[in-house]
Every structure is written in C-alpha cells, then in structure tokens.
Amino acid sequence: MQEYRDVEPEELALDSSFQRWQLSNDPTASAFWQEWLIQNPDKADLVDKAASLLLSLHHSYDQQFSERVAISDSEIQSEIRRLHDSLERPVVAVKWFQFAPIRYGMAASILVVLGLFGWYLLQPKTEKTGVTYSELVTQVTEPLLEVSNTTNAPQLVNLPDKSTIMLYPKSRVSYASTFAGAKREIYLSGKGFFEVTKNPSKPFYVYANGLVTKVLGTSFTVQAFEGARQMQVMVKTGRVAVYTQDQVALNAKKETYKLEGVVLTPNQQIVFSPAETETHLTKSLVEKPVPLEQAAQQHTFAFKRAPIAEVFTALEQSYGIKIVFDEEVMRTCSLTASFSDEPLFDKLELICRTINATYKQVDGTIIISSNGC
Structure with missing residues (x-):
C-alpha cells in the first residue's frame, strides 16, 4: 500500500x-x-x-x-x-x-x-425525492395505527413489543397494533428517538422517506422530515444498519436477521441527501459524542505520565469510538492531565496539542497523526 x-x-x-x-x-x-x-x-x-x-x-x-x-x-x-x-x-x-x-x-x-x-x-441529473411516508403507508395491506404529534413538546409512543418512540413535534408514525409477523415495522415522517426491545428473531425496521433503519434491539434517533434536504440516523447504543429504500436487494435484507448495509455503532451517524444525483450514505461521528452509560461511571480521565496508548484506549472504551494511531511512532508519548465533562473533541484537541499531534475523523473513526514525541 x-x-x-x-x-x-x-x-x-x-x-x-x-x-x-x-x-x-x-x-x-x-x-x-x-x-x-x-x-x-x-x-x-x-x-x-x-x-x-x-x-x-x-x-x-x-x-x-x-x-x-x-x-x-x-x-x-x-x-x-x-x-x-x-x-x-x-x-x-x-x-x-x-x-x-x-x-x-x-x-x-x-x-x-x-x-x-x-x-x-x-448520469442523468434528475432530482430524487425518495419514497414518502404517505406512499409507504398506503402500500401496507394490514390496518395501521397512526400517532401524530401536533404539540410543541416530544410525545412518548408505546409500541406493542414494549419498545418506545419519543416522537418530536411535527412528526408522525404508523405501525400495526400487533407485531404478528417475522418483523416489526414502523413508518416515520419527522423525528423520533427509538428505544427498541431486543428480539434477534424479529428485526425492527423504521421506514422514513426513502431511508431504512434496521435493528435487533438498541436506541437511536431518526430524523427524516418530508421534503428535507438531508436525513439522519444517529446511534446512542447498540448497532444499527442503514440503507436506502431503492437499494438493490432490499427484499433480501428484509428477510434476514443480519445487520447489512452501512452499520453504525454508538456516537456514529449517517447523513442521507435524497435530492442528490447519486444516492449515497455519508458516515461520520455525531456532532457531540457522549460517553456510553456504563463507561461514563468507570473512567475519570485522570492521567499521570500515562502512555498515550493508555489514554486513547480509555477514550475508545468510554465513547465506543475507534481511535487509530501509530503505536510505534508514538511509543514515547505520555500525558499528564485531568479531564471532566469536556466534549470529546475538546479532549482530543488538548491531548494532541500536548503531544504535538493532529486528529481527523474518517467514516466515524478518529485518526491521529504524529511524528512522535
């Protein structure tokens, strides 16, 4: 290479x-x-x-x-x-x-x-609009329940499998009164935070204006307002697979229990632009990564002459984000510092400034560049 x-x-x-x-x-x-x-x-x-x-x-x-x-x-x-x-x-x-x-x-x-x-x-520059919420709902043969949030505050929606949706204002969802089939399917227009009860034998799907999100049990946010230039899926816990409604082999993906497409982990997101000439999903970190719930209780981020590998490992475990660096080049680098509730990117900025390094994110991964200490 x-x-x-x-x-x-x-x-x-x-x-x-x-x-x-x-x-x-x-x-x-x-x-x-x-x-x-x-x-x-x-x-x-x-x-x-x-x-x-x-x-x-x-x-x-x-x-x-x-x-x-x-x-x-x-x-x-x-x-x-x-x-x-x-x-x-x-x-x-x-x-x-x-x-x-x-x-x-x-x-x-x-x-x-x-x-x-x-x-x-x-390629032809025809504008893509995706598959709208109304089009998706009208294609479903079984009766659906619809919840529409016309208030100015988020609204909790309880699903038949004990999963929940925090439905944001100007948003609506449709779903069956019972999840009797081989999968659990939700149709969304707008923004919702999902906490899905784990059931590997019955995958959970969210269809949102051309974007498909598939999970087995996790928590994540889908933002897909009809007519918006960009749509997002942001993961809080677990693993989430995202792909577009018009992708080839959609039916095959729906019939499997594997997470295919672009797989996201905590603090990662997908941005989808349906009006672009060439459909693609852009993977990155969320704007403000937060520590995982269990890890937040375990790490204090206090270091005294700690090898830099130990520092990056602590950040990886706390935020669930992969940090890539050349351990051989940076073997003599160490850090003495104490962090509290600073945002992750502020922590990285301070660490890199201390050891004369730089960082960037590529497809949801942090890459550290350094000439050594």
Whole structure:
C-alpha cells in the first residue's frame, strides 16, 4: 500500500479510486483508503490537500456541466493553477489537460469532464425525492395505527413489543397494533428517538422517506422530515444498519436477521441527501459524542505520565469510538492531565496539542497523526 506515497496532491486527486472514495463514498474505495491512512499516517496532509483540490474541481466543473457551458483548455489550466495556488504549493505543469487548441462544443466539454471525474458525472441529473411516508403507508395491506404529534413538546409512543418512540413535534408514525409477523415495522415522517426491545428473531425496521433503519434491539434517533434536504440516523447504543429504500436487494435484507448495509455503532451517524444525483450514505461521528452509560461511571480521565496508548484506549472504551494511531511512532508519548465533562473533541484537541499531534475523523473513526514525541 505504498504506491501513493510519492505522488503530488493533484496526481492523487485524479486517481479513480481516490475519487470514488471522496465523491461517492464507494465502500471498497473507502475501506482501501482508510487502511492506507492507518499505514501511512504521515500522509494525512497529502490526502487533505488532494481532497480539497478534488472537491473544489468537482463543484466547479459539475456546475458548468449541468449548465451546459463549454470548457476550453485555458479555462481548465487556469482553474487548476488557481486551485493549486490556494494549496500554497508551486504550480506544476498538468500534462493531463493538454488538448488540441480548438474551441470545444458540448461534446468536447463532456469528454473533458469525463477525464476529470469519471463516468458518474454523466448520469442523468434528475432530482430524487425518495419514497414518502404517505406512499409507504398506503402500500401496507394490514390496518395501521397512526400517532401524530401536533404539540410543541416530544410525545412518548408505546409500541406493542414494549419498545418506545419519543416522537418530536411535527412528526408522525404508523405501525400495526400487533407485531404478528417475522418483523416489526414502523413508518416515520419527522423525528423520533427509538428505544427498541431486543428480539434477534424479529428485526425492527423504521421506514422514513426513502431511508431504512434496521435493528435487533438498541436506541437511536431518526430524523427524516418530508421534503428535507438531508436525513439522519444517529446511534446512542447498540448497532444499527442503514440503507436506502431503492437499494438493490432490499427484499433480501428484509428477510434476514443480519445487520447489512452501512452499520453504525454508538456516537456514529449517517447523513442521507435524497435530492442528490447519486444516492449515497455519508458516515461520520455525531456532532457531540457522549460517553456510553456504563463507561461514563468507570473512567475519570485522570492521567499521570500515562502512555498515550493508555489514554486513547480509555477514550475508545468510554465513547465506543475507534481511535487509530501509530503505536510505534508514538511509543514515547505520555500525558499528564485531568479531564471532566469536556466534549470529546475538546479532549482530543488538548491531548494532541500536548503531544504535538493532529486528529481527523474518517467514516466515524478518529485518526491521529504524529511524528512522535
């Protein structure tokens, strides 16, 4: 996994695997680059700069393509140099964009964009709206009970299996009066916090405007208001699987007791943008991770010349979040500090500042970069 170590940011930005990771969150590409970052933590800066260049180019040329604006050689070279200069690196010749000196029409513009970003930018740009709550409910043959929260405060909903939903204002849910079949199914529009009674033999599904959440027993929040630009699933405890309503093999997922799709653990979330041209789920940490209930009682976060590996292990166990670092490079690093109720990211900021390191999150994992102590 060393073949990318000596490339420049602009070269990495044009790599197809790197593009699939950054632009479409392709699972195979994501797994590869996460592993590559773990093995090459000193190259985090290279990845950051390449990602900035790629995303800036993607936004600029995707907009021009959607507006059917022709793109000339000089425009491409100018944009590359401008974005490259913004990264505070010397301008280099970009040999990939040396085309014949003619004025391009629409067909040539498509080829230019194809060379930059791959086949996915040529897909039809029809707006996706997902499957609405009303459409889902009308497809169900058995009678459903509906609860609609028209108040200004959260409302507790008790389900037949003793699970509960804290239903937020302007939200509604529908469900069967008894969960008699092989699965428990809930239909949601809006926001609800679910505490699901564990039953591995009868999976629990939440269908929310194109987003499907599947659990066996856990607690999590689904926020999926109809017409919203983004929808979220945030996990408090246990493991949750999330996928979209229109994904292939949906029926197969519904008939199994395994957690498939994108699996989330505590303090992780999924963000889904149904109106985007290319459907994908973006996995990350929640904005304010909180300690797990049992772990919060066990860890005081008081360290005296503690090896940094011990510090990161304590944070991992407390928040249920994976922290990746090069233990060999940081073997001499230690910490003397005492923390109380500071947010996790404040703790990480203080720790990294003390040991001259940096951190970033990738797909719900914290990655620490350091040259040693």
